[in-house]
Amino acid sequence: NAGVTQTPKFQVLKTGQSMTLQCAQDMNHEYMSWYRQDPGMGLRLIHYSVGAGITDQGEVPNGYNVSRSTTEDFPLRLLSAAPSQTSVYFCASTGRGGRRHYNEQFFGPGTRLTVL
Amino acid sequence: GDSVTQMEGPVTLSEEAFLTINCTYTATGYPSLFWYVQYPGEGLQLLLKATKADDKGSNKGFEATYRKETTSFHLEKGSVQVSDSAVYFCALSPNAGNNRKLIWGLGTSLAVNP
Numbered sequence: 001n002a003g004v005t006q007t008p009k010f011q012v013l014k015t016g017q018s019m020t021l022q023c024a025q026d027m028n029h030e031y032m033s034w035y036r037q038d039p040g041m042g043l044r045l046i047h048y049s050v051g052a053g054i055t056d057q058g059e060v061p062n063g064y065n066v067s068r069s070t071t072e073d074f075p076l077r078l079l080s081a082a083p084s085q086t087s088v089y090f091c092a093s094t095g096r097g098g099r100r101h102y103n104e105q106f107f108g109p110g111t112r113l114t115v116l
Numbered sequence: 117g118d119s120v121t122q123m124e125g126p127v128t129l130s131e132e133a134f135l136t137i138n139c140t141y142t143a144t145g146y147p148s149l150f151w152y153v154q155y156p157g158e159g160l161q162l163l164l165k166a167t168k169a170d171d172k173g174s175n176k177g178f179e180a181t182y183r184k185e186t187t188s189f190h191l192e193k194g195s196v197q198v199s200d201s202a203v204y205f206c207a208l209s210p211n212a213g214n215n216r217k218l219i220w221g222l223g224t225s226l227a228v229n230p
Contacts, residue, residue, distance in 0.1 A: 004159075031216040042222035043160075043205070050216070090159055094216045104150070105218055107159035 001026050006091050006108035013081040013115045021076040021111050023091030031094040032074040033058070033105070034066065036087040043090070049074055081115045088112050118143040122206050122221035129196055129228050137191040137224045139180075139206035147208040149173075149182050149189040150218070154203045163191075163204070196228045 007022045025032065033048035045058030049068040063085060065077040074093075078085060092105040123138040141147065148167045152160040164173030166182035166189065173180050178193045189206060206221040 033217075040222070043220045045217065048217070092160075104162050104165065105160075107161065109159045 003027065004091055004093055004106050004108035006089075006111050008111060009109065010112050011114070013078075013113065015082060015115060017081050019078050019081065021078075021089055021091075021113075023074045023076065023108060024072050025074075025091075025093040025106070026072065027093060027095060027106065028071060029093035029095040029106070030071070032068070033092050033094075034064070034074070034076045035090045035092065036060065036085075037090060037110075038087050046076065046089075078113075081113075083115045086113060086115045118147070118208060118210055118219045120206050120208055120219050120221040122204075122224050125203075125223075125225040127224060127226045129226070131198055131228055131230050132195045133228075135191070135193040135196045135200075135226070137204055137206075137226070139189045139191065139221060141187050141189065141206075141208050141219075143187075143208055143210060143219075145210065147210050149180070150207045150209070151178070151180055151189070151191050152205040152207060154205065154223070156202070160205060196226075198228045198230050201226055201228045 004025045030051045034046040035043040037043050044060045046064050047066040049055045052068050052071050055066050089111045091108040094105050119142045121140050150165045151163040153163045154160045164175040166173040169184035171182045180189050180191045203223045203225045205223045207218045
């Protein structure tokens with residue numbers, strides 16, 4: 001298993017440009033999520049999905065869109081990039097657990113985005 | 117609501133020193149507790165977990181005990197190595213229904229000097 005993969009690893013954008021960060025997992029996990037990580041802010045949840053066709057907002061959804069057309073893929077779209085979106089973005093997935101499933105999240109390696 | 121509080125870093129230690137990183141939580145019910153580690157330039161990975169009170173999670177020489185009476189899950193290691201330099205995150209899962217979200221602490225940076 002490749003686990004959770006993310007592309008690209010690095011990206012530089014100009015203000016106003018749009019782009020899609022790709023995320024894929026091969027573990028047949030239902031739950032997927034996108035975080036951003038900023039110094040001193042920890043991990044902040046952007047969007048998440050509990051299964052194909054279902055998405056919902058996290059703490060900081062503004063300026064981002066997601067879709068979940070398949071179980072494997074969960075792309076994150078920046079509609080019009082702003083310098084405030086300079087960050088490291090992590091995708092994570094969580095499988096179905098047992099009665100006391102412990103919700104272990106598996107993370108991708110991250111995408112380092114700079115918006116000029 | 118549910119929350120996790122970690123001690124602020126950075127923490128700087130010499131090799132073979134004893135490590136404690138404090139983590140306390142606020143939650144209703146019986147959450148599961150986790151420590152994740154992030155090595156430089158990488159994503160987060162699960163270090164250890166505990167799913168019920170008095171459970172001790174352990175991995176790679178690290179340990180943490182789920183203390184419901186003090187709502188704590190402190191991370192400890194008896195003798196740190198340079199390779200342990202990383203950022204450590206405490207997290208909880210509310211375990212409420214189908215809630216898969218994790219509640220995260222802000223992370224504690226550890227630097228171990230030779």
